[in-house]
Amino acid sequence: MADAPAEIDKRSIRLQVAAARQEESGHGIARLPKAALSRLGAMEGDVLEITGKDVTVARAMLAYPEDEGLDVIRLDGLQRGNAEVGSGEHVQVRKAESRPAQRVVFAPAQQSMRLQGPAVALKRNFLGRPMIAGDLVATTGRHQVGDIPPNLSRMFNTPAYALTQIRLNVVTTTPKGIVHIDENTEVELREMFEEAQNTRGDINYDDVGGMSDTIRQLREMVELPLRYPELFTRLGVDPPRGVLLHGPPGTGKTRLAQAVANESDANFMLINGPEIMGSGYGESEKRLREVFEEAEKAAPSIIFIDEIDSIAPKRTQVHGETEKRLVAQLLTLMDGLNSRVNVVVIAATNRPDAIDEALRRPGRFDREIVIGVPDEKGRREILGIHTRGMPLGNGVDLGELARTTHGFVGADIAALAREAAIETVRRIMPELDLEARTIPADVLEKLAVERDDFIAALKRVQP
Incomplete structure (x- = not known):
């Protein structure tokens, strides 16, 4: 849990949370209407303390024009976490003061990540950013965001720390x-992952591009029943228990x-279809039961079954008894989920017609969502996500890249961004001392992924 908030004072106001635009994710700002700022006695650039079930902080910026007159605050996915x-819930907001940090300790937010790099480059990336111990924060690159007041422009024009966005836990300050990093702050970056006090995962709606309609449908089908099961109890209907996502591989079903x-x-709770198949009699069914039992104990829970067609094929088309028993077990477990158990099952496949018909009947996977290949707008959103924190050269036009990547899905675009970063590394190799533990800060500061790097990457990455 973050450091405890101060008593809610008379100038605290209650606002409804809405999602920030994806291009502003990770910059540590919160947008709210002019009237709300006035009630708080705050101006753009002031620090805000935002209190939900936990506490976080942000710098204030004026609302988007469409939000004027509404009691809303726009927060990105990291801030909501x-x-x-969640979006639609309410927070208490008050004007706060931040003190210059003498020392801030960061650690990687992902278990699979080890970091080494000059602390001075990390400090430059976070200059002026308010934070509090327990926050999950992200490095950013230079980014063009409209209507930036002069006192905040530095936060959007800091040199990138790496060739991709890196998420860090604020371990101690x-x-x-509430503190902010200035030129005199000592910054320590620990190499290894450290468990965050905030236990939410680091993937949120800001990390899913080109799926605004799909997210809206899933929020209605899944998030609403998990957050407010009493609504369905009051209406006397059972909430959806199963949702089937189907579409080509690499479209982001698991990430969603x-x-x-x-x-x-x-x-x-993740079930990889092919991996659950056991060698012993009844082993696969036992694994499946254990996941459902664990989900019920830990409710609210989402069970995600990837490649469900591998464990629930049409029984009329298989000859093995194991597959038939597994389908029967899954049907029994789905039927055993009732309105008192706050568990939703989401399954994904790229072969919906291969799934046993009984699973697609009411009360089981009776809601289906098709996730297709993204259009140009969707590809532009996904490119924005995968180039967050990336030091892009002035010649890089994400709109142009979106137009030239017809047929690419999310996984292809992620691979394209990685390959472009590798091209950049190839270019600076002569300047690197391969025996040194870290890259000099001046080399990092000059680093930029150029248009030619993406053009070269396009020759290697195909949909």
Whole structure:
């Protein structure tokens, strides 16, 4: 949990949370209407303390024009996770003061990540950013965002720290409470992952591009029942228990399910279809039962079954008894989920017609969502996500890349961004001392992924 908030004062106001635009994700700002700023006695650039189930902080910026007159605050996915709130929920907001940090300790937010790099480059990336121990924060690159007041422009034009966005846990700060990094702050970056006090996963709706309609449908089908099961009890109807996502490989079905679980504050349990098949008699069914039992104990939970066609094929077309028993077991477990058990099952496949028909009947996977290949707008969103924190050269036009990547899905675009970064590394190799543990800060500062790097990457990455 973050450092405890101060008593809610008379100038605290209650606002409804809405999602920030994806291009502003990770910059540490919160947008709210002029009237709300006035009630808080705050101006653009002031620090705000935002209290949901937990506490986080942000710098204030004026609302988008469409939000003027509404009691809303726009927060990105990291901020929603830090405050432990979802879109549509309410937070208390007050003007706060931040003190210059004497020392801030960061650690990687992902278990699979080890980091080495100059602390001075990390400090430059976070200059002026308010934070509090327990926050999950992200490095950013230079980014063009409209209507930036002069006192905030530095936060959007800091040199990138790496060739991709890196998410970090704020482990400790000195002094405690709300601080900001300045030129005199000592910054320590620990190499290894450290468990965050905020246990929400780091994937949120900001990390899923080109799926605004799909996210809206899933929020209605999954997030709403998990957050407010009493609504369905009052209406006397059972909430959806199963949702089937189907579409080509690489379109982001697993990532989407993880984002829904994190935004719903639900436990996420993954079943990889091919991996659950056991060698012993009854072993596969036992594994399946154990996951459902664990999900019920840890509710609210989302069980995600990837490649469901591999464990639930049409029984009329298989000859093995194991597959038939597994389908029967899954049907029994789905039927055993009732309105008192706050568990939703999401399954994914790229072969919907291969699934046993009984699973697609009411009360089981009776809601289906098709996730197709993204259009140009969707590809532009996905490119924005995968180039967050990337030091892009002035010649890079993400709109142009979106137009030239027809047929690419999310996984292809992620691979394209990685390959472009590798091209950049190839170019600077002569300047690197391969025996040194870290790259000099001046080399990092000059680093930029150029248009030619993406053009070269396009020759290697095909949909």
